[in-house]
Amino acid sequence: MTEILSDSEADRRLGFRAGWVRTGAVISREVELASFPRAIEVVNRVAELAEAADHHPDIDIRWRTLTFRLSTHSAGGLTAKDFDLAAQIDEVL
Amino acid sequence: MTEILSDSEADRRLGFRAGWVRTGAVISREVELASFPRAIEVVNRVAELAEAADHHPDIDIRWRTLTFRLSTHSAGGLTAKDFDLAAQIDEVL
Numbered sequence: 001m002t003e004i005l006s007d008s009e010a011d012r013r014l015g016f017r018a019g020w021v022r023t024g025a026v027i028s029r030e031v032e033l034a035s036f037p038r039a040i041e042v043v044n045r046v047a048e049l050a051e052a053a054d055h056h057p058d059i060d061i062r063w064r065t066l067t068f069r070l071s072t073h074s075a076g077g078l079t080a081k082d083f084d085l086a087a088q089i090d091e092v093l
Numbered sequence: 094m095t096e097i098l099s100d101s102e103a104d105r106r107l108g109f110r111a112g113w114v115r116t117g118a119v120i121s122r123e124v125e126l127a128s129f130p131r132a133i134e135v136v137n138r139v140a141e142l143a144e145a146a147d148h149h150p151d152i153d154i155r156w157r158t159l160t161f162r163l164s165t166h167s168a169g170g171l172t173a174k175d176f177d178l179a180a181q182i183d184e185v186l
Contacts, residue, residue: 036149040140043154047133056129059154081106 004077013083019093020086025077027086028069031093039064045092055081057089097170111162112186113179118170120179121162124186132157138185148174150182 005013014022020029033039043059043066049055058069068089070082095152098106107115113122126132136152143149151162161182163175 036140036144040137043136044133047129051129056156061152061154062151 002072002075002079004072004075004079005083010078010083017020017083017090018083019090022052022078026069026071027078027082028067029086029089030065030067032065034064039066041090042066046089049085049088049092052087053081053088055085057085095165095168095174096173097168097172098163098176103171103176110176110179110183115171119162119164120171120175121160122179122182123158123160125158127157129157132159135159136183141176142181142185146174146178146181148178150178152172156179 010027014020014027017027017029017033019055020027026068031042033042042065043061046057046059046068055072056071060067068086071077072079072081103115103120107113109121110120110122113120124135126135132154136154139150139152139161141169148163148165153160161179164170164177165172165174
């Protein structure tokens, strides 16, 4: 069972993730890539990480701008899984 | 210059595109794939078509459910480009 983080713990972890914002039980990051093909490459790399973690972010593709949104729906809140995957996404970007 | 289609012409063309709905100047299709990796494969195939057409749909990835949205922002409405790409997307699905 993955434990829901308190707001203060979520915000503490958010402090390490520049570019991410928290809106309630969701953290999100928007990023503009150099081109549409480059954005799709990033989607593919994030998709591999997501599948490996069995944790899938919502991804919005708007030409070369991507938005990733993470929340642990099965737990009903933010958990360590969200911040772990956010850190992995940051390594791709 | 790509010509904006009248509502009646847009709806006529929509009649050939099962699964697509029109909301004002946007047509969209939502589709659920068998798995997340399969959904990402579809995103890649649609991305190739989009880049070739230089016309990029908004794409929302929600685990194995994809939503495609098409509109010709440069023209300020729906044009033949939207329905042409919708037909190509349908061939992928």
